Amino acid sequence: KQEVTQIPAALSVPEGENLVLNCSFTDSAIYNLQWFRQDPGKGLTSLLLIQSSQREQTSGRLNASLDKSSGRSTLYIAASQPGDSATYLCAVSRGNQFYFGTGTSLTVIP
Amino acid sequence: SAVISQKPSRDICQRGTSLTIQCQVDSQVTMMFWYRQQPGQSLTLIATANQGSEATYESGFVIDKFPISRPNLTFSTLTVSNMSPEDSSIYLCSVEPGQGNGYTFGSGTRLTVV
Numbered sequence: 001k002q003e004v005t006q007i008p009a010a011l012s013v014p015e016g017e018n019l020v021l022n023c024s025f026t027d028s029a030i031y032n033l034q035w036f037r038q039d040p041g042k043g044l045t046s047l048l049l050i051q052s053s054q055r056e057q058t059s060g061r062l063n064a065s066l067d068k069s070s071g072r073s074t075l076y077i078a079a080s081q082p083g084d085s086a087t088y089l090c091a092v093s094r095g096n097q098f099y100f101g102t103g104t105s106l107t108v109i110p
Numbered sequence: 111s112a113v114i115s116q117k118p119s120r121d122i123c124q125r126g127t128s129l130t131i132q133c134q135v136d137s138q139v140t141m142m143f144w145y146r147q148q149p150g151q152s153l154t155l156i157a158t159a160n161q162g163s164e165a166t167y168e169s170g171f172v173i174d175k176f177p178i179s180r181p182n183l184t185f186s187t188l189t190v191s192n193m194s195p196e197d198s199s200i201y202l203c204s205v206e207p208g209q210g211n212g213y214t215f216g217s218g219t220r221l222t223v224v
Contacts, residue, residue: 036215043217044218045215046215098155098213103152
C-alpha cells in the first residue's frame with residue numbers, strides 16, 4: 001500500500017524567507033502528484049499538479065519538483081508571506097486511488 | 111478545471127441525527143469521491159461514487175452509516191447517519207481529474223456532533 005510522508009510536520013519562518021517542504025512516497029508507480037493548500041477549517045485548494053512524465057511545475061512563487069525514482073517531491077516557496085500560512089498537503093495518485101500525506105503546517109511570521 | 115459547490119459549509123448536529131452533504135459540479139464527471147478529515151489528521155477516502163451504480167466503499171466505511179446518492183453526472187450527496195461525536199470531521203467531495211487538471215475538491219463541510 002502506498003504511504004506518503006511529509007516532513008517537517010510543522011514549520012515556522014520569518015517573512016521573506018525561502019523554504020522547502022518535502023513529500024516522500026513508497027511506491028514509485030504513480031500517475032500524478034499534486035500539492036494542495038488547506039486553510040483552517042476549510043477545504044483544499046490545488047496549487048500544482050505534476051504528471052508522472054514531468055519533473056517540475058511552477059506557479060508564481062511556487063515550484064514543485066518530482067523524482068519518481070527516489071519517491072520524492074519538494075514544494076519550494078520563494079519570498080514567503082504571512083498569507084502563505086496554511087497546511088500544505090501532497091497527494092499521489094494511481095488510477096482512481098490517491099493517497100494524501102499528513103501535511104506540513106506552515107506559519108510565516110510578519 | 112471543474113468547480114464544485116459544496117454545502118452546508120458547516121453544521122452543528124445532535125447525537126443520533128443525520129446530515130446530508132451536497133456537492134454540485136459545474137460540468138459532467140464520471141466519478142466523484144467523498145473524503146473525511148478528522149481533527150489533526152489527513153484525508154481518508156470514504157467512497158467512490160459512479161453515476162448509475164452503487165458507491166464503492168473503502169475499508170472501515172459502510173453504506174448504512176454513509177449512504178451516497180449519485181443521481182446524475184453533476185451531483186452527489188453523502189449522508190452521515192446516526193451521528194456520534196466521533197463523526198465530527200471535515201467532509202470533502204472531489205471529482206476525477208480531467209486531462210492534466212488534477213483533482214478538484216469542494217470547500218468542505220465542517221461537522222460538529224454534540
